[in-house]
Amino acid sequence: MTDTMTDALRLTGIEKRFGDTRILRGVDLSVRAGERHALIGPNGAGKSTLFSLIAGERRPSAGRIELNGADTTRLAPAALSRRGLARSFQTTSVFARLSVIENLRCAVLASQRGAAGFAARWLGSRRVEARASDVIEAIGLADAAHREAGALGYAEQRALDLGLALAGGAHTLLLDEPTAGMNRAEAARAIELIRATTAGKTLLIIEHDMDAVFGLADRVSVLVQGRVIATGTPAAIRADAAVREAYLGGFVS
Numbered sequence: 001m002t003d004t005m006t007d008a009l010r011l012t013g014i015e016k017r018f019g020d021t022r023i024l025r026g027v028d029l030s031v032r033a034g035e036r037h038a039l040i041g042p043n044g045a046g047k048s049t050l051f052s053l054i055a056g057e058r059r060p061s062a063g064r065i066e067l068n069g070a071d072t073t074r075l076a077p078a079a080l081s082r083r084g085l086a087r088s089f090q091t092t093s094v095f096a097r098l099s100v101i102e103n104l105r106c107a108v109l110a111s112q113r114g115a116a117g118f119a120a121r122w123l124g125s126r127r128v129e130a131r132a133s134d135v136i137e138a139i140g141l142a143d144a145a146h147r148e149a150g151a152l153g154y155a156e157q158r159a160l161d162l163g164l165a166l167a168g169g170a171h172t173l174l175l176d177e178p179t180a181g182m183n184r185a186e187a188a189r190a191i192e193l194i195r196a197t198t199a200g201k202t203l204l205i206i207e208h209d210m211d212a213v214f215g216l217a218d219r220v221s222v223l224v225q226g227r228v229i230a231t232g233t234p235a236a237i238r239a240d241a242a243v244r245e246a247y248l249g250g251f252v253s
C-alpha cells in the first residue's frame with residue numbers, strides 16, 4: 001500500500017518562502033492513487049499555498065513534487081492540467097456573466113489541446129458539448145443550464161466550481177475548502193456530491209469542517225505551521241495527541 005508506484009501525488013521536502021517568511025517548512029505528503037485524502041490545519045498554516053505549488057501556479061523554494069511518479073516540480077498549470085491534474089479555489093471562480101453550461105464548455109475547451117481543421121473542430125465541439133452535458137448532470141445543475149452563473153445560489157456556485165474542476169476529465173483533483181461558507185446541511189450535501197462525482201479519482205481536499213471531511217476521507221494529513229505533523233485514518237487523527245494540542249492552540253472547527 002505504501003509502494004511509491006501507487007502514489008498519485010508525492011511531495012518531498014517542500015519549502016516555500018515569501019520574502020523572509022517561511023510558510024512551508026519541509027512538507028512530506030503522499031496521496032495514493034484513488035485515495036480521498038483530506039488536508040486540515042489552522043488558518044494560515046499554508047494549505048492553499050501548498051495547492052498553488054502542486055498546481056504549478058507558484059514554484060517551491062525547495063523540494064520535489066511528483067505526479068504519478070514523474071517529477072512535475074517545475075511544470076506550469078497548463079502542462080499539469082494535460083497530465084490530469086485539476087484544482088478548485090477557496091473562493092468561487094465561475095464566470096458570473098456566462099451561463100452554467102457556457103462555464104462548463106469553457107472548462108472543457110480549456111483542458112483540450114488545440115485541434116486544427118474544420119472537421120476536427122466540429123467533432124471537437126460535439127465532444128465538448130457531450131462532456132459539458134455529462135458534467136452538468138453529475139453536479140445536479142441541468143435545470144439551471146441557461147441561468148447566469150452569477151445568479152445561482154452560493155451552494156450551486158460551489159457545485160459549479162466542482163464541475164469546472166471535473167470538466168477536463170482530470171484523474172487527480174485538488175479541492176480547496178469546497179464547503180467554505182456553507183451551513184451544515186449544505187456542506188453535507190456538497191460532500192455527498194464530491195463523493196459521488198469523484199469515484200475512482202484521486203482527491204486531495206482542504207477542509208475546515210473536520211466532521212464533514214472525516215466522513216469522506218480515507219486518510220487525513222494535518223498541516224501546522226508549515227509542516228505535516230500527522231497523517232492517518234480519520235480515527236487515528238482524532239485520537240492523535242499532537243493534533244489535539246495543535247487544534248486547541250488556536251483552531252476551533
Ligand SMILES: Nc1ncnc2c1ncn2[C@@H]1O[C@H](COP(=O)(O)OP(=O)(O)OP(=O)(O)O)[C@@H](O)[C@H]1O
Nearest residue numbers: 018019023041042043044045046047048049050090
Ligand atoms: N503571495 C503571498 N505573499 C506573502 N505571504 C503570503 C502569500 N500568500 C500567502 N501568504 C501567507 O502565507 C500564509 C499561509 O497562507 P495560506 O493561504 O496558504 O494558508 P491556509 O492554510 O490556506 O489558510 P486558510 O485556512 O485561512 O485558508 C499566511 O500567513 C499568508 O498570509
Ligand SMILES: [Mg+2]
Nearest residue numbers: 047048049090
Ligand atoms: Mg486556504
